[in-house]
Amino acid sequence: MSETDGGARAARLIRNESTTEIPVHLLFRDDPDPVAVPLRPAVVTKAQVERATTKTPNRPAPARTPRRPAPSVDPDLEERSCRALPGALGVFGGAVGAAGAAAAVGWAGALPRIMTDLAGIDGYAGAGFGPAQWAALAGSGALALFGVGGLARGRTGGAWVLTRFGRYRGSVRRAGLLWLNPLLVRRRVDLRLRHWRSEPMPAVDTNGEALRVVVLVAWRIKDTARATLGTEDHETYLRECVEAGLARVLSRLPAVVGDRDAPVLRNAEALGDLLTRRLAEDAAPVGIEVFSAQPTRIEYEPEVAAAMRRRRIAALDARRRDTVLTSVVDSVEDTVTRLTARGLVDLDDYERKLLVKDLTVAFYTGRGE
Known part of the structure; x- marks a missing residue:
């Protein structure tokens, strides 16, 4: 049967290695009046729903980050009044x-x-x-x-x-x-509000630099039953929570970075707020209310402090040299431009280079002194 018989057209297909069989007449339709095909709602069978909702055994489930378990005590242990x-x-x-x-x-x-x-x-x-x-x-x-x-x-x-x-x-x-x-x-x-100042505690920042930190904690007992019976010694528990919270918080921030907008340990207010929230979460189950946990001193270990001091001095010296050199170059350029613009000197390229060299040495030496 020919292609013109009955207005029928042979189905031409595109076949390759990466695609399925696609009728060409669906891609390039040249009929003047295409027949409208009514749209029908898709019918989803029960088997398709079960296949979609059933987990594939060969595909492993995405790993979830384990959450740190919160400290807890006996839930029935809660302060109540006794007759006196x-x-x-x-x-x-x-x-x-x-x-x-x-x-x-x-x-x-x-x-x-x-x-x-x-x-x-x-x-x-x-x-x-x-x-x-x-x-x-x-x-x-x-x-x-x-x-x-x-x-x-x-x-x-x-x-x-x-x-x-x-x-x-x-x-x-x-x-x-x-x-x-x-x-x-x-x-x-x-039950009074108390302050506890820690001894210098060791810690590290996010870059692994060894630090010594002193923390001032303002706290009081809120639940007498949990503070006394929920832990062996609530003051020792608080000190351990401060040390653990300090290690978690300081390890997330660097002590010194080049970008001024980046958070660093120098921001005492932000660091204190973060440490206070961490410590309040850990101390609340044992009946301790933490109002403030503020680092009062953050310094490097002695062996690290000497190296950081030398690095800081070198950075300041390099910054000073760059500033002085920029100022000297601007001064030399302005001097040569004025001399030539006013016609005081007539210099060729060689003489101009010598003048620039002499002026640069003279100005740099004077600024350095």
């Missing part, structure tokens, strides 16, 4: 117990002669220590010890952390004379 009675009740109980013990001893007739004379008891021999006398003496003594033993002095800016048999029972933040259960173990905690 006024200290006057403990004093009253101790006085009543002491009076009862004295009465029991007097009942048994064991008071000294001088005490009976003062009490106005003449010729009283006493009933002796029987079960009743011993019970009265024991009860009065226990009341006196219980009343006096529970007295505690609460200070402004301090708190008591109370435990019994290793279990946390509560905290008391009241000030003044208080009465606490004497069967509870007490731990005094300082």
Whole structure:
């Protein structure tokens, strides 16, 4: 059948190694009135959806950067208030117990002669220590010890952390004379705002230069239960967090760079803010509130400081030489231009070179001195 039969056209195909079979008449259509093909919505089968959503076993999943685990303590360990009675009740109980013990001893007739004379008891021999006398003496003594033993002095800016048999029972933040259960173990905690200045701690910048840094930290205890029971020693924990946070922060920034817009360790405000955020995140789980962590001194190690000093002096000397040389060249150019423009001298190329050379040496020598 020929190409003109029935208006049909043979399908010409483009074939090569990198493409599939593409009908040429779809690329170069020369029909005057192409037949409009209605568009239909694509029908997606269930198998296609499953293939698209199923992970290919041969393709490994993208590796994720492991996040640093945040420090944590017992989630049930949280500060709560403990009941504390006024200290006057403990004093009253101790006085009543002491009076009862004295009465029991007097009942048994064991008071000294001088005490009976003062009490106005003449010729009283006493009933002796029987079960009743011993019970009265024991009860009065226990009341006196219980009343006096529970007295505690609460200070402004301090708190008591109370435990019994290793279990946390509560905290008391009241000030003044208080009465606490004497069967509870007490731990005094300082709630005042405190400053801690570190010793020179070793660190390195992003270029590996050895540094010594002194940090001033302003902090206080926010949760007495976590600060006391959540860690063995909260002050030691804070010092270790400062050293670890300092190593992480300083290792990301260089001490000195050539670009003035780049962040460096000289920017104390930005460095302090970054260190404060890091330290606050690490100290918050143990009940410590960090307000500021500011490096007060950043210096190189002695062996590195000498090399950096020589490098800085060389850079300053090179900068000074470049400035002086630029100024000398401008002065020589201006002098030669004025001499020739005013017609004071008529120089050829050789004489001009000699004049420029002599003026450059003279001006440079004078500027150098």
